[in-house]
Amino acid sequence: MTETRPYHHGDLRRTLLGAAAEAITENGPAALSLRDLARRAGVSHAAPAHHFGDKAGLLTALAAQGFGYLADELDRTRAAGGGVLEAGVAYVRFAVAHRAHFAVMFQPELLNRADPELLAAQDRSSSALRDAVATVDRSELRGADARIAGLSAWSIVHGFATLWLSGALPPDLGDNPEDAARQVIRPLFARG
Amino acid sequence: MTETRPYHHGDLRRTLLGAAAEAITENGPAALSLRDLARRAGVSHAAPAHHFGDKAGLLTALAAQGFGYLADELDRTRAAGGGVLEAGVAYVRFAVAHRAHFAVMFQPELLNRADPELLAAQDRSSSALRDAVATVDRSELRGADARIAGLSAWSIVHGFATLWLSGALPPDLGDNPEDAARQVIRPLFARG
DNA sequence: ACTGCTAACTTGACAGTGACAAGATTGGAG
DNA sequence: CTCCAATCTTGTCACTGTCAAGTTAGCAGT
Incomplete structure (x- = not known):
């Protein structure tokens, strides 16, 4: 697992995974929005794509x-x-x-x-x-x-x-x- | 169901349910699109809403x-x-x-x-x-x-x-x- | 120190989507 | 024949995923 130290954000990858788990727990996988995750993490809407494609x-x-x-x-x-x-x-x-x-x-x-x-x-x-x-x-x-x-x-x-x-x-x-x-x-x- | 081609499309509701089942079988529920169903059924994009909300x-x-x-x-x-x-x-x-x-x-x-x-x-x-x-x-x-x-x-x-x-x-x-x-x-x- | 280099992120754009409002068309009841 | 309610269309909006291109930050080598 590639461990990243705080560059710009911190470790966005882990943060996004956590936010995703939280969002899915609340509303299910169908309602998941990458842009919403980005918002929760305080980054731009395209940031998730860099880590997960x-x-x-x-x-x-x-x-x-x-x-x-x-x-x-x-x-x-x-x-x-x-x-x-x-x-x-x-x-x-x-x-x-x-x-x-x-x-x-x-x-x-x-x-x-x-x-x-x-x-x-x-x-x-x-x-x-x-x-x-x-x-x-x-x-x-x-x-x-x-x-x-x-x-x-x-x-x-x-x-x-x-x-x-x-x-x-x-x-x-x-x-x-x-x-x-x-x-x-x-x-x-x-x-x- | 005999082959009919009513201008008001006869039973849209049943047709949409069938198309939905087909689409979900192919790509899962997450990929389902109401507009795609409407296209398959040959009706406008807002037609499904009338039957299902x-x-x-x-x-x-x-x-x-x-x-x-x-x-x-x-x-x-x-x-x-x-x-x-x-x-x-x-x-x-x-x-x-x-x-x-x-x-x-x-x-x-x-x-x-x-x-x-x-x-x-x-x-x-x-x-x-x-x-x-x-x-x-x-x-x-x-x-x-x-x-x-x-x-x-x-x-x-x-x-x-x-x-x-x-x-x-x-x-x-x-x-x-x-x-x-x-x-x-x-x-x-x-x-x- | 400065020069490049690469990973991490941003900005901007585009086509699709779900939902809503308002208009059009139809079949059928009276 | 008229009128009405159900059915369907058109137009629009905010939002989404994805892509392309630009920007910033850390870092290694000289």
């Missing part, structure tokens, strides 16, 4: 950052001795804590899919995901092919996170996403 | 249509005697067949959440979903609270559909979403 470039950088954060979160959970269930909860925790990043990470039409930085970050989080699933006791996932089991786990946590963030889940689940996730995910792993 | 109105109508289609699909599967697993597969089939609708249905920031037509359609598909889950044999979902079990099922199919559509799943899953879904969903229901 275009809008897709900015969102790609955000997505890459998101995959990095996700990998961090999963690694941290694993280091703490958590199993698959806790990795799943960590996935949801990440999605809720960084909803702007999450909202962009799985919308390829918004991104430069071939961006090397993005691909690297995706790779890192894929590995972290794979490692998390590898810790599963075979009996927990009832004899299924490990590869399929991993996809089942990924699907259920990804689905829960998406539905939670979209507000589609019933309100009687409470307002703690991690607890709710734990309940909903458990049936995949609990023994019969 | 604004962009959010159009997307809301699309989402409502999508919830209707989803309810239809689930009802059809249930009428054919399918269980929860097949309902799940039907959910995925719907998402893939109507990816434009699906892409919009769970992005509240693009919609008028309070639109009565939308709420009614959501209600209908919620009921269909609930009915589908209600057919589950208690032993299939291993003693979990039925309410939680339903959310688990919803999460796993929704997550699978989302990941499939975003192209995030590994390519060795094949190119048949229904077969792949069946494999990935099964671990939730299979007996220990």
